[in-house]
Amino acid sequence: MAAALQVRAARAELLAGNVANADTPGYTARDIKFDDALQRVLDNGDQQQGGASFETVTSRENLGFDRNDIDINEQLAKSYENSLSYVATLKLYGDSMGRLKSATSSS
Amino acid sequence: MGLDSIIGIANSALGAQSQRITLIAQNLANADSINSPDGGPYQRRLPVFQPVPVGDTGDAVGVKLADVVIDQTPPHEVYDPSSPLADESGLVKEPSVNPVYEMVDMMQAARSYQANLSVVQTANSAALRTLDLLK
Numbered sequence: 550m551a552a553a554l555q556v557r558a559a560r561a562e563l564l565a566g567n568v569a570n571a572d573t574p575g576y577t578a579r580d581i582k583f584d585d586a587l588q589r590v591l592d593n594g595d596q597q598q599g600g601a602s603f604e605t606v607t608s609r610e611n612l613g614f615d616r617n618d619i620d621i622n623e624q625l626a627k628s629y630e631n632s633l634s635y636v637a638t639l640k641l642y643g644d645s646m647g648r649l650k651s652a653t654s655s656s
Numbered sequence: 657m658g659l660d661s662i663i664g665i666a667n668s669a670l671g672a673q674s675q676r677i678t679l680i681a682q683n684l685a686n687a688d689s690i691n692s693p694d695g696g697p698y699q700r701r702l703p704v705f706q707p708v709p710v711g712d713t714g715d716a717v718g719v720k721l722a723d724v725v726i727d728q729t730p731p732h733e734v735y736d737p738s739s740p741l742a743d744e745s746g747l748v749k750e751p752s753v754n755p756v757y758e759m760v761d762m763m764q765a766a767r768s769y770q771a772n773l774s775v776v777q778t779a780n781s782a783a784l785r786t787l788d789l790l791k
Binding site for chain 2: 563568571628
């Protein structure tokens with residue numbers, strides 16, 4: 550679950566970069582595939598993971614006149630969705646920690 | 657990595673967008689300035705944005721106002737022989753600022769500003785939830 554949080558946080562960073570560069574000529578949206586990135590973190594164990602170590606997917610569709618393909622609403626929606634998943638994972642993580650705590654305290 | 661650099665990214669965008677709005681305000685204010693200090697009518701200013709690395713790792717991408725370019729559209733010529741600035745044929749050069757374009761651009765800038773604000777709010781609430789784990 551810690552790995553999932555790591556990937557969510559890295560993805561949130563990329564999406565924030567997309568929203569920030571929605572009006573930058575020549576900038577194309579960046580994103581990571583959650584499943585692949587999660588698998589990679591799990592394979593690599595607890596190594597230091599920055600956003601750079603994830604493969605970023607750059608789409609090159611719908612380039613407008615300024616060679617920028619970012620739809621700000623789409624990116625915002627992705628960012629909300631990502632944040633929701635982050636918080637959901639966090640909740641599961643917190644709950645499992647709580648159960649572990651109560652199990653160890655009652656014995 | 658993480659939520660603090662998101663706030664850095666969004667902050668860079670908030671700065672860039674407000675500089676853009678400043679330029680729009682300048683263009684609108686000078687829509688009728690026919691005699692600028694460097695001679696001739698006022699020329700419309702346009703912002704140029706550029707991605708910029710944010711944070712210590714540098715893989716987070718913010719945005720900055722890299723340059724301000726001058727719109728090279730030729731000025732409008734209006735027939736007004738009574739103006740002291742009119743040339744021999746009675747034409748006065750007026751700025752190529754179109755207030756409608758500027759207003760639309762301003763709305764777009766405000767929209768981008770709001771989008772980045774909501775990114776800050778999202779990151780902030782996720783970070784607060786993370787802190788709640790310590791309870």
